[in-house]
Amino acid sequence: MHIYYYDENFMYTGEDVISEYDELPKNATDVRPKEDLYLPEYDADKRVWFESASEDYIESMQPKPPLPNDITTLKKQAALLTLQVTQLQRGGAS
Template sequence: MHIYYFDENFKYQGEDVISDYEEMPKNATDVRPKKGLYLPEYDADKREWFESASEEYIESLQPKPPLPNDIPTLKKQMALLTLQVSQIQRGGSS
């Protein structure tokens, strides 16, 4: 049987497998936490897990938007500089 541990504040601490003949530890339940919880917390009266993470904490875990791709900009700048150098070289040699 799968069991799910919680600490003294009922925060999720991990899971384990025990035999059906072993006694359930006091700091565990056989109720599986719902998927998608960031900081699961167990409500022993309702026998269910709920989200205890703040909105700010959840947002801090979201991936940052990718940086804009600067390669096209750099290519344009390189082409412009190459053109300017070639114009300077032609102007200087005539």
């Protein structure tokens, strides 16, 4: 049987596999936490795991966008300059 442990505050602490004949250990459940939880917390009365992380915590865990490399920056600058030249040519032809 696959079990999931929680601490005295009902926060997820790990998992294990035990024999079918063993009793469920203290501070453990056979209810699997959802995959997308950052800080799973267990509600023993409802027998469900829920998200306990704040929005700020979740946001801080998101990967930062990669810094642009020199080639990407040059391509963007060239595209912007081309657009500006095209606009100037159209404005000058009027």
